[in-house]
Amino acid sequence: MTLEQARAALAAARRVAVLTGAGVSAESGIPTFRNAQTGHWARFRPEDLASPEAYRRDPKMVWEWYAGRYRNVTHAQPNEGHHLLAWLERDKGDGFFLATQNVDGLHARAGSERLVELHGNLSTARCEACGTVAPLPEPNTFTPPPTCPVCGARMRPNIVWFGEFLPELALEAATRAFEKADVALIVGTSGQVYPAAGLALETRRAGGVVIEVNPDETELTPYMSYSVRDVASRGLAALMGEG
Structure with a gap:
């Protein structure tokens, strides 16, 4: 898959599920x-x-x-990556779902509403x-x-601490969204922490397109339909035709 094909798939998708990790907030200065x-x-x-x-x-x-x-x-303040995902939610409406591993609350502050915080706040x-x-x-x-x-x-x-389970309702909602997604975006996460990392595989198993945005290769890279090797803000902008 090329960048143009990935961009076209995202634009045409009726259902989009997004998983974000620490890389999304790194540009806001959060380690x-x-x-x-x-x-x-x-x-x-x-x-x-x-x-x-x-x-x-x-x-x-x-x-x-x-x-x-x-x-x-x-x-800290939301960065362009947070704002682009909030814009994508407004564009896709009820077909959008965001699951984040981050606990900083920046997605909500950027305007995201169809959101679950898998690791708390x-x-x-x-x-x-x-x-x-x-x-x-x-x-x-x-x-x-x-x-x-x-x-x-x-x-x-x-x-959610080490040794504790993710909130059941949030994980169930995320799993359903990724199973039904036409396109899944995996943004700024290393893919090492399960069960969140397994959400990408739900979309892949169901025949959907899975796109990674990360400056580095991750453990999920071999399962991706396409990978954008850039930080979250620039990678998302490229996928959404903004860059």
Whole structure:
């Protein structure tokens, strides 16, 4: 498949499903999960902080780490890649679906609405007792840990940690969308984290076109119909006839 054929397939598609990863937000200055370990946190592996075991062992330390990440993403702004996907949603209407592995909330801030956040969101917390999900206070007034507005119990970061399952309803919705998609876009993800990475294969098995946008080859590259070797904003612009 050529770029022109990939562009034509995307333009003609009635159903488009998109999976995004950290590469989409890199252009907004948000480091990848593993590159976020700087300063005081450089002595920790992400796995030492993003797990139920770590939270049980030292909830204060885990909350301090997530509070810092929350401040960082709040100051970041959506980039052209986010905006192009929001435009594509408006163009495709009900035929569009976006699943993101990112927890920064930038897709929603760019205007995406047909969206599931498979790994959670840094700007919200979940009650340990009753499961209520609520937004965090503004970063400059936030002192962790937050308490539940419903039952008063302590809340944890609303993030899917190592060893936890993805939210069932979100994953089911994403799987259905990728099964039905005429075209799937896999943007800025390494394809190493399952089950999210397996969504591309759902479209491929159903006979759809699967297009990757990534400056580097990934574990999913051999299964792609076409790969655009560029950062998310320029790659999406090329596919959508904007570049």
